[in-house]
Amino acid sequence: MQTGPGPCHFVIFGATGHLATTKLLPALYQLDAAGRLGEDLRLVAFARRDWRLEDWLQHLELVLQQHTGPGFDRAIYERFARRFDFVEGDLREPEAYRRLMDELGKPRMGACENIVFYLAVRPADFMDVVDNLNRAGINRKHGRHRIVVEKPFGEDIESARLLNTQLHKYFDEEQVYRIDHYLGKETVQNLFVFRFANTLIEPVWNRNFIDHVQITVAEEGGIGRRAGYYDRAGALRDMLQNHLMQLLTVVAMEPPASLDADALRDEKVKVLRSIRPIPVDAVNGHAFRAQYAAGTVGGREVPGYRDESDVRRESTTETFVAAKFYVDNWRWRGVPFYLRTGKRLARSMSLIGIRFRHPPQLLFHDACDRIDPNWILLSIQPAECMHIELHAKRPGLEIDTRVVRLNASYRHETEGPMEAYKTLLLDVIEGDRSLFIRFDEVEWAWRVVDPIVRQWAREPLLVHTYPAGTWGPEEANRLFDREDHAWRNDA
Template sequence: MDAARTDQSQNEPCSFVIFGATGDLATHKLLPALFDLERVERLVDDLSFIALARRSWTTDDWLEHVRTLLKDKIEQSSIPQEVLNRFLARFRYLQADLNDTESYRTLAADLTACGSTGSRTVFYLAIRPADFVTVIKNLKAAGLNEPRGMNRVVIEKPFGEDLESAQVLNRVLHQNFDEEQIYRIDHFLGKETVQNLLVFRFANTIIEPLWNRNFIDHVQITVAESIGIGKRAGYYDRAGALRDMLQNHLMQLLTVVAMEPPPALEADALRDEKVKVLRSIRPIGKRAVHAHAVRAQYTHGSIDGQSVVGYQQEENIELGSITETFAAAKFYIDNWRWRGVPFYLRTGKRMPRQHSMIAIRFKHPPQQLFRETPLESIDPNWILLSIQPEESMHMEIHVKQPGLDMNTRVMQMNASFLKTDEQTLDAYETLLLDVIEGDRSLFIRFDEAEWAWRVIDPILKFWTVEREYIPTYPAGSWGPAEANRLFDSDDQIWRNEL
């Protein structure tokens, strides 16, 4: 084994502990992603998993749960049984109460018994954000944060519920773990399209010279969901769309679109440039919130021909709740590249379909050359980056229509990032492998999270005190008409389709 491989092996964990192993996140995201990494043989041989949950199961009960969970995936893809057997052999199950220090001592004893003492362990917190501090403190009480610099802790979003709580959570983390051990995960950063955006911008000389205020009219970032809140009322009715989506997912996409080229593709170099973007966002004053942000809540409507209830009628929603299920905001980045270019961000539930897209609209040509096609009727050029459900890039340009007159029409150039025989990685597969291998490039440093909260906090505080009324939009629509007032000019409209 060469030196490089030896260093990598020493950097990889021996144990991967999943807190909340029977919850929705672990069930629908983590376990399928880890199994796919097993299938493609990207997990080191001596890596073991410890599943922690409240259910009074044995390890055999847990293994049967995993078999049932992965059954359809295995049958549809004709995955050999030996792959499943190899995956299951990595697991142990421990019943645990997050608030009981004895559970953590039991975990510590288990790690010692399996030989993980002195080796790296990943603690993945697939739990409610309200429980993060409790788990961190109990890990310390059981000595599981030692030695410092060794173990890794993975924190799901949202990181705090406002600027102050994010700072408190960060202080607790830093009292027990070093920054290099903390992995703040945002699964949008693991998506192929988002990573491809870096390549698209910085590896193509025909694109980067146009990526500035001289050519771009505005940028739109949309994350639309057709689903409602499901069984997440307890969390969502306290969080809302601004905290749940816009502060993290959409702000991260904004930084990737707007950042300067980093000196190297290294974790801190990338994150330094993203922080510069967040620090350059023009602050929104209290009196300007109404002009820069819109919120709304869905009422009953129809999606895919199926009638759905409004937010007020969802199970366990507080009577008269004004929690927003739609949030849109306008930001300006006051730096040399972007000064004066508006960035429009929006996200909402119960919209017509699941759809995430970055849309860049270019300015009109400066001169009218085609007499038969008035300048004001020429559609602008767009670059459209689809994140989900498909991952692809589209570019809209003008061509001449066949015939004697000099009329133009828009032609769309479509490019999938995948060849016909290729499959994309799930975002969690990418990020989990990075956690295991110790690559922090696609994870959020605290100053990123803090500056994102600084940008959002004025909106959050303004909405908190305005509790008498919230606009609505019917389920199955693209949001409230009020969102259109964010635009700087009459020819700017929301881009809903590719």
């Protein structure tokens, strides 16, 4: 946790972009409504629009009305709006940063040695912002400034190391907040409690009882207006290397010595270091990629990936990736972790599925394939819930079983969902780094997927397709270790 006063300014670069519009501004508004922003905290929107402050405030009001819905309150908005200033400028224009520094140095704001700089911009623009901030007089010698960067952090292990080196020229590691919004989701945070606060769960959370683990992040939507970024990144870099690998570490980590930020992240790094390296000649047995073709989603005909606006017609960028990993440590040796993510799938869903082994003696069925295994299912979205699937006797004269579901949900009907960015932005403001990613986590995650990146770069044309609106190609099932393994498409 931070020591000393909190930040006096919160600067949003790319303030009119998609991320700021849909996530950051609504989350900050909700924090203000909850009384969690300090009275002296000023918000500065930095964007290319040739606007005055009045123009920005009109835009802000429309954004909040659209993205907070019934939660929009005129009195709260007016209080929130008074926090704002607007600076017009291009990210690559040094003069714009001098205007920003002039705004930050206005007497009415007072002296400030603690500023949050949120880079809600393309990863390719990160260093332009950092270099220009330094030229304008912001560096590690000035107070406790914090810089927040979005994923992906680099495009491969070499670019990630280079970006980290450049960031560290101006900011210490303690000042860098690498954000992964999946770590802010309630179900993911609840997994820590579910595992480590329950004697019923933790003793069976190992290779002796668990058959395999599945992690799925499925998206019904396509790439939207992100073709410029997505066609260069693909599903492996955009989702699996960061979101899904982070979920894997939370499932597999050992109990930390404390809830201190570094204690938590130390255990996650141990998991990444324990993942069995994939030999280059075995990549196709451990990872699979595909690209969506035209199909039907929600009763609506949608184009294939190559027919999306601004996508190269010859593109072989993957929109679906499935991979298999093994964590070679005492707890998980031999347990496969199946990870899957894709766009234009049957529906949007994020799910962690823990499948348990069959009982050693099947007393109630003649054959193993006639009894369903036990599962723990942790749904991250759209519904935040936890379920345990067990067998119970079916009512009647015969001794037969059926699967019953125990609801382990933690949210009461009167409790609304918590937006992940709301949690993470408050942590940035309060200086709590527990849910943010340390660079060695980034580096080891890239080491895990780097053989896949390199092999696929050598085989750019070997990309399967799948109809939009399905659960992906059947060929992805070749990753399973056994015939009775199958993807869970429901929570």
